Amino acid sequence: MCSIDAAVKVIGEKWALLALRELVMGCTRFDEIVSNTGVSRDILAARLRSLEGAGLVRREKYEEKPARYEYRLTEAGAQLFGLLHLMRDWGDRYVRDDPENIVTFRHDCGAKLRPELHCAACGEVLEPGSITSDRDVHRSDITAA
Amino acid sequence: MCSIDAAVKVIGEKWALLALRELVMGCTRFDEIVSNTGVSRDILAARLRSLEGAGLVRREKYEEKPARYEYRLTEAGAQLFGLLHLMRDWGDRYVRDDPENIVTFRHDCGAKLRPELHCAACGEVLEPGSITSDRDVHRSDITAA
Numbered sequence: 216m217c218s219i220d221a222a223v224k225v226i227g228e229k230w231a232l233l234a235l236r237e238l239v240m241g242c243t244r245f246d247e248i249v250s251n252t253g254v255s256r257d258i259l260a261a262r263l264r265s266l267e268g269a270g271l272v273r274r275e276k277y278e279e280k281p282a283r284y285e286y287r288l289t290e291a292g293a294q295l296f297g298l299l300h301l302m303r304d305w306g307d308r309y310v311r312d313d314p315e316n317i318v319t320f321r322h323d324c325g326a327k328l329r330p331e332l333h334c335a336a337c338g339e340v341l342e343p344g345s346i347t348s349d350r351d352v353h354r355s356d357i358t359a360a
Numbered sequence: 361m362c363s364i365d366a367a368v369k370v371i372g373e374k375w376a377l378l379a380l381r382e383l384v385m386g387c388t389r390f391d392e393i394v395s396n397t398g399v400s401r402d403i404l405a406a407r408l409r410s411l412e413g414a415g416l417v418r419r420e421k422y423e424e425k426p427a428r429y430e431y432r433l434t435e436a437g438a439q440l441f442g443l444l445h446l447m448r449d450w451g452d453r454y455v456r457d458d459p460e461n462i463v464t465f466r467h468d469c470g471a472k473l474r475p476e477l478h479c480a481a482c483g484e485v486l487e488p489g490s491i492t493s494d495r496d497v498h499r500s501d502i503t504a505a
Contacts, residue, residue: 218451219381225455227372236364291454296488297477301443306363309436310370323490326481332442333478336471343441345468
């Protein structure tokens with residue numbers, strides 16, 4: 216199994232991703248997520264249950280009587296924020312045809328957010344040709360045999 | 361419309377993503393993608409047509425008689441490599457339960473690849489709490505009103 220495949224199984228569905236987007240942006244209430252995304256209540260309830268089952272979201276009671284819950288990201292869920300921003304940035308640049316409606320994000324440094332992927336070890340910007348895998352090595356073995 | 365939503369429409373499907381993974385890793389031939397992913401030929405043909413229609417993939421003839429084609433990433437497609445690596449890294453860490461089968465990737469610097477998201481403007485590592493959006497500002501306006 217591939218980890219991309221594994222990730223897609225958990226997050227590769229429109230409403231699940233939009234729910235995660237809302238949670239990453241700090242919306243924790245069911246009704247707030249409904250009104251920000253336009254998702255139906257049934258679908259959102261099902262997606263939040265799946266995300267909870269997958270360990271990305273946890274439910275927390277914030278009112279006793281009547282019992283009311285809000286939704287929080289777990290560590291695994293919170294770590295998706297970078298993926299969501301990279302996905303959004305790619306969508307902004309290559310898919311959208313309505314630039315006037317694009318939401319602007321800013322980093323604390325004041326600049327318009329442009330996320331860039333670096334190697335955590337050496338700090339360099341990652342380029343497509345700078346990455347090799349075990350699988351490539353195994354293939355060369357096969358080719359050489 | 362949201363760019364995450366827009367991106368998911370184009371790439372949010374298991375076989376489309378696995379085909380993109382293969383293209384990012386340098387596999388350009390239809391049969392090679394079939395054998396590396398286990399996708400059915402019908403589904404792969406359909407996904408490659410969609411990806412071509414969306415401007416992520418282009419078909420190039422590499423043999424005249426008989427006419428044979430290979431698949432190449434466009435600029436928009438090639439720019440997905442970071443997203444795929446971040447997705448893979450997240451899947452490795454938070455979804456997989458078979459660590460012995462995880463493929464290791466290395467950066468050219470020699471280190472095991474750990475992709476990290478930085479602000480392209482100031483170079484700092486991006487943290488969830490360090491990003492604000494137009495939407496937050498509009499909301500504060502509404503709350504303040």
